Amino acid sequence: MIDTRVKIAQVEFKNPVIAASGTFGFGREYGEYFSLSKLGGISTKGLTLNKRGGNEGIRIYETTGGILNSIGLQNPGIDDFIQEELPFLEKQDTVLLANVGGSTIDEYIKSVEKLNETNVDGIELNISCPNVKKGGMAFGIKSEIAYKVVLEVRQVCKKPLIVKLSPNAEDIVHMAQCCERAGADGLSLVNTFSGMAIDIYSRKPVFNNILAGLSGPCIKPIALRMVYEVSKAVNIPVIGIGGIMDYKDAIEFIMAGAYAVQIGSGNFINPHICLDIIDGIERFMEDEGIKFIEEIRGVI
Amino acid sequence: MIDTRVKIAQVEFKNPVIAASGTFGFGREYGEYFSLSKLGGISTKGLTLNKRGGNEGIRIYETTGGILNSIGLQNPGIDDFIQEELPFLEKQDTVLLANVGGSTIDEYIKSVEKLNETNVDGIELNISCPNVKKGGMAFGIKSEIAYKVVLEVRQVCKKPLIVKLSPNAEDIVHMAQCCERAGADGLSLVNTFSGMAIDIYSRKPVFNNILAGLSGPCIKPIALRMVYEVSKAVNIPVIGIGGIMDYKDAIEFIMAGAYAVQIGSGNFINPHICLDIIDGIERFMEDEGIKFIEEIRGVI
Amino acid sequence: MKEGYRKVTICSNREIATDIYEMKVKGSGILGDPGQFYMLKGWLGLDPFLPRPISICDISDDKITFLYEIRGKGTGIMANLKALDKIEILGPLGNGFNLNSKGNIAIISGGIGIAPMIYTMKSIDTPIDFYCGFRDEVYYIDEIKKHANNIYITTEDGSVGHKGFITELFVPEKYDIVMTCGPIPMMKKVVQMCKDKVPVFISMESRMACGIGACLGCSIETTWGMKRVCKDGPVFSGEEVIFYD
Amino acid sequence: MKEGYRKVTICSNREIATDIYEMKVKGSGILGDPGQFYMLKGWLGLDPFLPRPISICDISDDKITFLYEIRGKGTGIMANLKALDKIEILGPLGNGFNLNSKGNIAIISGGIGIAPMIYTMKSIDTPIDFYCGFRDEVYYIDEIKKHANNIYITTEDGSVGHKGFITELFVPEKYDIVMTCGPIPMMKKVVQMCKDKVPVFISMESRMACGIGACLGCSIETTWGMKRVCKDGPVFSGEEVIFYD
């Protein structure tokens, strides 16, 4: 008998596979393909205090082994989420993380205060969004700024607080340590890498915003390295994200130190990918005689 | 009639396509497949003051859209290079950049002094190697350290000095500006991204050194973004590198601001790739009515 | 629960005009309404990374016909496939055309936009006027002739039919319902021509990742706010779509 | 100047034992010596990214035979190919076996390491003792019987031939020259057994990127310093290779 349960910030996940924010909507669409209760958890599409229509122009552009996206946080806003989407998600027997974005500390705080009053199991604080007050530089780049954001959010947040790190951080290890010191209960990484593409015929960037976020298996080796380095440097649980396409990738992240993993772009290639990975992890554990995930976590 | 010549640090390249360091040896092998004189330039395998055998264990590991490598700067050393390899390379009608690695400033300086006395057209200073004096952190991560290295090398270097930047730099733009201020005549970027892979059956890292360098088309969107940002921020020429697999990729880098491009991993997939890219650029210029490369350089 | 990607077998895959291919695939549980589409993955490995959306051009028994144009890497690889090769498909996806349409109906297609309109035409009982514009070569004309009431053809180079754009022949006043699929500028023009005269339904294109409504990559602006082409469309009412210049 | 990657056509590609395939390809200018190899690319797109090194198993006229085992993604995709499909190849590459060998010759292969030894055996005039070890299923035995003087077979499960490892049957003293290809532990054992008794030549494996000597990805340590398996090998003298534990 194997046991795939993991505990992160006092929350128990039935298995270590979580659907990543922005790639899984609010679960409804994938719920047509399988029972969401099979998942370890779901991280919602990034929520902002107010409704956002997202970016204009091309939003998805394929690259070798990945995609650049510039969705621009299209979402219905926290209130609408609580009213329209949460009731459906609450019915699923899986851990629910509310992924929260924002452009000011104030916005983060207001959003978290609203979510405090709900049944979401935890907050995943996305600090990769451009910081409008500081001229567009993301909160997630400079450790000191991230420290401040997390510290203030921590003060109001009554839920387990997972901070989602950007791989564009100047020093990912220092960033992680600052978030830990500021009171994060866990870390998830990585978000998308800043990248770009150019349409050589129109001589213009493909994206209206010029830059876009890179995800998919192309980033996996870098993401894995970051998860490895961060896991070694902090004492809070780390959730590994970045280009996971099968159970082998997931196991790599776990061996690098991750408590759980998130699956993002992979969902687009195969709506059943999370299930396949859950099954694959179980089979691997059986074949290798592993009873608990902890036996292989961070063995590297 | 189109004109593909470009000038970087007073050196004229007949076209903007350069074979990247470490992927082209000292030219001999590819010279069996085409005349090296067709190339804009060649950057040699990374040279160190003394001969190096390189790393033990697995050195090449494929990832989605790229490769992790841990060659470990296997090279015959500067003296042997000058005696055994340079005479062959000198005979080729193409620009020759000597790529120089090192673990101490002193080593860089001694290497450059030896190369001063040769016919190489320029030095490409690779500052991504681990800095043994500072506990293994690469010179290429912190701008202040890079500034010092470049400043000291500049003092002795009698050749055009191109500094090759690591994408692992904390702040690639600031890094570039520091190298410019320290006297670099040009910049080339990017070197490989720090990444890793794990063998889940042996529960060990694939590489003896744990970390390895990621290259190939998987990194292109990030490399392109860095070249774009750096080109906008400095007044010295930038050479774009990272996942270029065809002329379209090359044109993207040029439109992002690059004076020339380097082709690395692509050589492994197709030994004629540099020629194909040179031809493709010419065809594109003809089709689009572009007479000089400058017309499209940095149009973004 | 819906089925995920499943393997189907290629029955035939032939070039019917320059860079235009007709692929027939066979499998169990083949379904779909006119205007719906499938996501196709005709390669092993992760390059191309994303599946490609292709409309249902026709369905009969357990066979689907896809009609596609080589535009890049994905369709290029698809064109290399042969009978008995396997391909993975997900679908049917999206919302198609409303077929309970009464009165005089016009279908207007531009280029490869003809694909979904074939099955649409065949599925509507009323006789239909089919306007199809091409760049140079024409294709699938015989198929249309078999079912259409009238057929109007234009080519940009005048090699077949009227020389020019298909919108030059189209007279909106003659119709009670218009359905269109093709390049955005063409569809925009059709919508403008029909404005305040006749309801028009358009099949939109957008770059897609998931194809099932989760990623918001294909969102377009409509008078009802952001809508997903893959889930809320691809067929929209002409008035609700906001076109940019 | 050498030719780069070129397309050849697959004549046949069949599974001759579980996960073991024999692929015959046809093209112009097909060349190669025993022990040399080709880089193969049996897919469009960039995943897999690197071509795969595969030895020449046989050459006749304008056809090459490759014998390969499914180990992962690349060989898995190759196994899906059919007659008339195209594949890209680069080669022949590397240095093969010295065929001017006189006296009693033994060939020792382990598993798929049999591939280069077939062509090698056929190209040597002297009769040869062929030792081949397998895990369970055996293959290509008929081909060997046609040419070998004696043939010794072992399987790890004893299903065919002697049960055990092939090195248990091998008697180095009987030979003037030994050639071997197979898993590193087997080759290491063979080299140890032959030490100070008989010269042995081994065909090394290493992960490759370029295949032509430029990347230094395949370097191994030898008594002469670092050597590239792809360019300086894959055949080395047993004494010069430094084996690790």
Ligand SMILES: Cc1cc2nc3c(=O)[nH]c(=O)nc-3n(C[C@H](O)[C@H](O)[C@H](O)COP(=O)(O)OP(=O)(O)OC[C@H]3O[C@@H](n4cnc5c(N)ncnc54)[C@H](O)[C@@H]3O)c2cc1C
């Ligand atoms: C709902 C829907 C139904 C479609 N039905 C058909 C059909 O029946 N037959 C057909 O030939 N094509 C159809 N398309 C378009 C088809 O999906 C694209 O041509 C295809 O994805 C291009 O893939 P590629 O790899 O060949 O090109 P790429 O190399 O990816 O790109 C080449 C060019 O194709 C265009 N393109 C790429 N992706 C898309 C996309 N998702 N949507 C629109 N344009 C794109 C871009 O202009 C790009 O520059 C449909 C698209 C949608 C959204």
Ligand SMILES: Cc1cc2nc3c(=O)[nH]c(=O)nc-3n(C[C@H](O)[C@H](O)[C@H](O)COP(=O)(O)OP(=O)(O)OC[C@H]3O[C@@H](n4cnc5c(N)ncnc54)[C@H](O)[C@@H]3O)c2cc1C
């Ligand atoms: C000179 C040379 C000649 C060879 N000749 C043959 C042959 O005739 N028939 C045959 O079946 N195989 C041969 N091989 C081995 C063959 O190249 C590998 O099995 C193949 O590259 C695996 O590719 P894959 O994508 O299927 O596996 P991957 O998914 O890449 O990896 C699966 C496993 O295969 C092994 N592997 C991967 N790449 C290599 C490599 N380059 N060399 C050795 N092991 C590797 C690793 O153990 C890895 O874990 C030869 C190798 C070399 C270097």
Ligand SMILES: Cc1cc2nc3c(=O)[nH]c(=O)nc-3n(C[C@H](O)[C@H](O)[C@H](O)COP(=O)(O)O)c2cc1C
């Ligand atoms: C289309 C898309 C939208 C995304 N939206 C969000 C988001 O709203 N909030 C967030 O924290 N991450 C978002 N992400 C990042 C993913 O959650 C994940 O961190 C990233 O894609 C890397 O994982 P992957 O390689 O498995 O996709 C998005 C990613 C994609 C591809």
Ligand SMILES: Cc1cc2nc3c(=O)[nH]c(=O)nc-3n(C[C@H](O)[C@H](O)[C@H](O)COP(=O)(O)O)c2cc1C
């Ligand atoms: C096998 C290998 C060896 C390399 N060796 C060196 C080196 O010695 N010095 C150096 O500056 N860069 C080295 N590089 C980095 C390349 O020059 C190039 O910067 C990098 O691979 C990104 O380009 P690409 O994506 O086109 O490969 C090496 C890259 C590879 C793949």
Ligand code: FES
């Ligand atoms: S393609 Fe993902 S929402 Fe439409």
Ligand code: FES
């Ligand atoms: S594979 Fe590149 S040197 Fe051998």
